[in-house]
Amino acid sequence: MADGQAQASTTTQVPRRGETLPYASNVLAAEVILLFLLAAVEAPRLFFGRRGNLTEQISGVLICVILSVASVFGVLFVLLWQTYVLRVEVILAAIQLFFIGMEIIFGIISIITFAK
């Protein structure tokens, strides 16, 4: 959940960046769509992770870990492969990567625990 909150701040900055930074013609729309795709992957990931953890079943946490791997690529896009990477975004994306990494580790530990 922590990285979901960290990512919401990036999404809210979209109008300002579209206005003040010079983008090539179709690139801004593609980046915004990718950002919304990242949010769309994060939402079911968090839902399944929370439900799987509370009900102590493997299936939810397994879906969460698989979606976390996809989220890592999304966050790597924000960190490295965007057209303009702001300094604040580097810091926020790094914190987000740290939390996703922790969630993957703890997800695997909980899968092992629940399987017993």
Next chain:
Amino acid sequence: MQSSGLVPARFLTIIAHLVLVIVIFWTREENIRACLPEDYDSSEYDDKDLEMLIGLSITFVFFLIELIGFMGGITMFMNFQGLLSTMAHSAAAITLSYFLFDQWPCEWYWYVFGFCSAFPAMMELIYIIGIMCFRKGY
């Protein structure tokens, strides 16, 4: 159990303060130049730079203490420490935004450091020692 909303608020203010401190760490030039006289030489600059560096590094250590206590669950649900931490870090986040954008002189950072970094971290340390060593709270 009713979720009170204090835990996410505390987390968000700690992260906001942390992000601002990291940004100030990267762009501390302008703040140092704001507190030196017009004709400064590089040794004065280096002295002030070292001061800011030490202050910011100790701030990171305090953040580590606070994050270990909070994310490790030790003081996550203690309402008094949560309230103190939220108020201190939100004040720090606002003040450091002004520090960054208005290019305040570097000495003023020490006030933010004292009230909003050192004080919650010391309280956190006292709580952690109390819980781990003296079994307070449970």
